[in-house]
Amino acid sequence: MHAHITLLPGDGIGPEVVAQGRLLLEAIAARYGHSFSMEEALIGGCAINASGDPLPAATIAACLRADAVLLGAVGGPQWSDPNAPVRPEQGLLTLRATLGVFANLRPVKPHPVGAKQSPIKAHLLKNVDLIFVRELTGGSYFGAKQKTAEMATDECRYTVTEIERVTRRAAELARARRGKLTHVDKANVMETSRLWRSTVTRLMREEYPEVRVEHLLVDAMAMYLLTRPADFDVILTENLFGDILTDEAAVLAGSMGLLPSASLGTGKVGLFEPIHGSAPDIAGKGIANPYATMLSVAMLLRHSFGLEVEANAVEAAVSQALDDGVLTRDLRKRASVSTAEAGSAVIARLPQRQRRAA
Numbered sequence: 566m567h568a569h570i571t572l573l574p575g576d577g578i579g580p581e582v583v584a585q586g587r588l589l590l591e592a593i594a595a596r597y598g599h600s601f602s603m604e605e606a607l608i609g610g611c612a613i614n615a616s617g618d619p620l621p622a623a624t625i626a627a628c629l630r631a632d633a634v635l636l637g638a639v640g641g642p643q644w645s646d647p648n649a650p651v652r653p654e655q656g657l658l659t660l661r662a663t664l665g666v667f668a669n670l671r672p673v674k675p676h677p678v679g680a681k682q683s684p685i686k687a688h689l690l691k692n693v694d695l696i697f698v699r700e701l702t703g704g705s706y707f708g709a710k711q712k713t714a715e716m717a718t719d720e721c722r723y724t725v726t727e728i729e730r731v732t733r734r735a736a737e738l739a740r741a742r743r744g745k746l747t748h749v750d751k752a753n754v755m756e757t758s759r760l761w762r763s764t765v766t767r768l769m770r771e772e773y774p775e776v777r778v779e780h781l782l783v784d785a786m787a788m789y790l791l792t793r794p795a796d797f798d799v800i801l802t803e804n805l806f807g808d809i810l811t812d813e814a815a816v817l818a819g820s821m822g823l824l825p826s827a828s829l830g831t832g833k834v835g836l837f838e839p840i841h842g843s844a845p846d847i848a849g850k851g852i853a854n855p856y857a858t859m860l861s862v863a864m865l866l867r868h869s870f871g872l873e874v875e876a877n878a879v880e881a882a883v884s885q886a887l888d889d890g891v892l893t894r895d896l897r898k899r900a901s902v903s904t905a906e907a908g909s910a911v912i913a914r915l916p917q918r919q920r921r922a923a
């Protein structure tokens with residue numbers, strides 16, 4: 566197949582890990598007979614430095630003409646003044662809204678190497694294989710905001726349509742996986758949560774009766790995620806709860822450098838990025854872990870292009886590199902490898918050339 570991919574390296578370690586993502590896409594194209602054209606554009610702090618705008622019009626245009634977007638990370642200490650007129654994160658929020666990517670998928674399946682780093686007991690991590698579906702373009706992050714010297718509000722607003730479309734995404738995943746959907750809310754207190762609960766219940770009964778559904782309160786879920794993580798399959802939740810719970814779930818995997826994400830909408834362009842930030846403490850040293858970005862490439866191949874075989878090959882190659890002890894410094898202090906060495910190790914573990922009809 567032919568596809569066009571826009572790369573947004575961003576700030577800090579973003580360019581270092583996205584460079585490995587690009588090499589991986591080139592290797593997949595060569596081995597499986599695809600043609601991927603790629604272009605790069607600015608987002609975040611580097612875009613503010615260049616033009617004063619964290620998401621320049623040229624970047625939006627580059628994303629809208631792409632079939633998929635791979636992003637590194639944005640932000641860093643030089644742009645972190647909360648009173649600054651523009652901040653790098655605004656670029657990311659506006660990009661998500663522009664692309665209409667309302668469903669954020671974050672799989673968590675700890676590899677034994679990462680699990681060893683996790684503060685959670687090993688027996689609790691056995692058989693953990695879950696995926697979050699977080700609503701990404703609604704709720705209090707996007708509601709009306711007000712601030713005076715004496716008060717501030719962030720409106721949390723959801724429509725039935727917004728809840729239904731993300732629920733369908735989660736339900737499709739649950740049906741293709743182990744047939745269980747856990748919906749997380751705060752329905753004992755919040756009206757928006759009560760709307761979520763009634764909408765999810767009705768839609769699942771009408772359209773996905775074969776999927777088991779449970780509803781949990783977010784405060785209880787914060788505990789269960791650490792005390793019985795293996796019980797969960799697909800976890801559906803709203804924007805703010807999802808932001809917090811997905812970072813909590815990252816603890817299960819042992820390192821920020823191992824977790825990918827995909828943000829999808831009904832439009833054709835998906836946005837794929839590692840869950841970690843720009844890691845300014847290690848930026849420029851060539852030691853960042855590229856595996857989360859490479860696993861994000863696997864999600865890109867699967868969800869934007871339907872290339873399941875290629876996606877599985879990338880995931881298997883990353884897993885094999887971890888098994889073989891090809892570890893960056895976040896995973897092993899001594900005898901660790903560089904970002905480039907880790908990236909090459911994954912590419913070297915892809916199956917040999919398998920041309921097939923384009």
Ligand code: NAD
Pocket residue numbers: 578582637638639640641642645657821822838840841842843844845846847852853854855857893895
């Ligand atoms: P971070 O994820 O950048 O770093 C947290 C810790 O994890 C650091 O010690 C870092 O060195 C380590 N780490 C992260 N990714 C790693 C990798 N691939 N390999 C090895 N180690 C890795 O989070 P932070 O320090 O809270 O934030 C730094 C900056 O990133 C801030 O400006 C923040 O706003 C931004 N940020 C951006 C995104 C995004 O672009 N989506 C997400 C989170 C944070």
